[in-house]
Amino acid sequence: MNITFYLAATIAVLATVMVITRANGVHALLYLVVSLLAIALVFYSLGAPFAAALEVIVYAGAIMVLFVFVVMMLNLGEIAAVREAQWMAPRIWIGPSILSLILTAQLAYMLVSNEIGNTGRAVVDARAVGLALYGPYLLCVELASMLLLAALVGAYRLAETGRSGVIKGGH
Template structure:
């Protein structure tokens, strides 16, 4: 199990580095999704399968859709056909595809281990008590931070396109 944890951690770090170094924003979003999937795998290994599913549904699903929406909304002035050709190159999908396949296989293995004691599961009640108990202020502050990031990205993108 330690080897699987190291594999998940290395994929997380590799995906995060690749997300920060990509020039095309959509490619960075692909690597960010792989990073979030790897973090969910680490959460499953820690026995927090409910938190891992929330990680996948909320962050890898909803937040990434928001990022793609912002990328489309900003529209940095490239013609649509040229931008889509750059996004759809097979070489751009190979790295995230390989890392995501590794993480999906590891996640499936961790959800159904062949033997060994299962850690105590974290229930929805536990997560609800944490999020809306002592951490309610932090949850609300994160939502304002995401809103501020969206508004800032729109403002920066609008000024860049207007200046060209």
Template structure:
């Protein structure tokens, strides 16, 4: 229980610090690096709640998929003449040393927590993925169907919005004139 408490406080502090650095960073890519550390710290907080499934989802979907999408769009929008110079600027050691230190703290925390048997949950026992799956496809099956429709609508909407069409820019110029 003591390991759990210690893990929660340090992970919470890391989450708040990384978020504060993310919103004060000038460069958007640096902000995204700190945002990623913040999400990983939140996942560790979820782990100390006794919600290991949500912690895994947080790492896989948030820190994995959504952040990579952000970075992808960021790189796409910055394709200018000085693109390679900018990329060299992004990967300088002083850029990633801060997020790296915070992530190392989180890794040490995770190792410590696993070694001391933390993650038993603050209030009750830890919830296994099987229980969540049974609930999702039992009482909450309507929600799952709605989520699938939402994702389909999102797919179609993103495709439609992201399509490159020449006439759209022409009509905008006409509107400006």
């Protein structure tokens, strides 16, 4: 049924609109995670299960955790506890929760009815991706590793602290 694709796409757009209109960083991050999960479901319905898994693990998992860490770090202060209590108010998390529940129901439906790739396309599974990745695209893997190494060194240098624990002045 194509309805799963259209529903997931609608949720992705709605959640993204909520991301760019929130005033609070944590509220925006909640909706951004929902948006990424919806896009992962779109990948799944397009017949790309490997990309869908990566979207959930890397984007919604790792990258969003980085964002949450930094936003929480920047908000540290005396009023942090009061603000944290405000974040727990039901009207904050009820929106992302409802959207996530719809996505979960869709995923369960697609798994039960075995409807992977239900937009009428052929399924390209992880095996095909792996064979192409370590065959003709081997140079791309090397380039990606160089890029990640550069990011690692750069982030380490930028966030380097002195002996006192404070972030050093720039050069």
